[in-house]
Amino acid sequence: MESLTTKDLTLGYQDDIIIDSLNITIPKGKVSVLIGSNGCGKSTLLRSLARLLQPVNGEVVLNGNDIARMKTKEVAKKMAVLPQSPVTPEGLTVHQLVKLGRYPYQTWLKKWTEEDESAVERALQSTNLLDLKDRLVDSLSGGQRQRAWIAMTLAQETDIILLDEPTTYLDMTHQIDILDLLFELNEKDNRTIIMVLHDLNLACRYADHIIALRDKKVYAQGKPEEIISCELVQNVFDMRCDVTYDPIFGTPMCIPHGRGRCLLAETVSNAQNG
Template sequence: MQTLTAKDLTLGYGEDIIIDDLNITIPKGEITVLIGGNGCGKSTLLRSLARLLKPKSGDVVLDGEHIAKMGTKDVAKKLSILPQGPVTPEGLSVMELVKQGRHPYRGFLKQWSNDDENAVNNALEATNMMEFKDRSVDSLSGGQRQRAWIAMTLAQETDTILLDEPTTYLDMTHQIDVLDLLFELNEKDGRTIVMVLHDLNLACRYAHHIVAIRDKQVFAQGKPEEIVTCKLVHEVFQMKCDVTFDPMFGTPMCIPHGRGRCIYANGAGASQSAIN
């Protein structure tokens, strides 16, 4: 199982600094969710962790090696990323898309192997997409399409998967469907999953570890039940709220309001005013 760490990381575009001197270690074998306001640098950080964005300074270290010095295929055998809103070439079938995940293992003269075939079939089975393997990706529903893309990342057979807002543009049913799938992949295979989510309540429900980004830095990180409070929501999202507990899972649940009152609640029903 790989370790993934950012050391003294500064990221930006042109003269604009988005992330400044950030340090973070992604817990192995857990689901980590990056949260924060729009434009805070969540997606920028994710892209840098996947070596899609060159840091202005600092390093990303994957399994003890500086990722910038690793070969492209070597990185792709250890870490896969699903960007936000990926575009599929018109007419591409689900099977053809999932086969793209085997690219890091393919050479110019290398024949398609049993290992490749097994990896693709296993990915289709894990995502319940086998029955759609001959369908064109652009004919699928939003949830099915997202599962097809996740199948492609699974075919890559990496221990670590990064996903940028995997539930964007999906209705509530398909959001839960996709997040349940990722949760099962973590539970069954022990894969390290890092994703950006906008829905704080879903982040709390599915994450083992949450990283809140604000002012170009890590504002807070830890287990949802330890760090997600009214104060954090107010500081990170500039929103006042009540924080109670999800009655089904016991995870923190944020209830926004605009009356200037904020309540911490615990399982026993106790509460206290936090922000006036």
């Protein structure tokens, strides 16, 4: 199974350092989620892990090798990445999009094979898109479109999948649909899933390992039930909250403080007034 680590990784844009001297190890065969406030470097770190962003200093190490020194197709056979809000070329069907996932395996000498077609069919089946494979991607709903992009990454047949905010712009039903799919891929195929999520409660529900970023460093990392606390949420998100447990899954659940209708207060007041 593929291993992915960082060594003194420093990331930034021009003179602005976003991540400073980071050393982390991504657990193999687990679901890891990057969390933190806006602008803390979650997406920047994910882009660097996927070799989409060159480090200022340090290395991303894949199976003991500096990823920057590896050939593009070699990396693409080991890691698949789904960026935030990918743009679909106009006029592309679902089947054509998913076939793009086989690009790393194509050469001048080795053209499209039955093995490639089988990989595409498996990806379509895993994402429940076989009935939609001839539809234009642009005609799909947001959730269906996101599943089509995930199917493309599955067709690469990599051990590691990286996703930047895969539930962005999706309604609640489709958010759960996508996260359930990724969870099943991890459980069934033992794939290493690394993703950025904004919803802390969903991160706690689906993650085996959470990495919380703050001030260009890792503030905390570990199992959600071991690290998620009122103190962490205050320090990482600058938000007061209570942390309880999800009544269905038993995972940590954050209840933010703030303003809003307080039915509890209304109930108490009504009881006092008789």
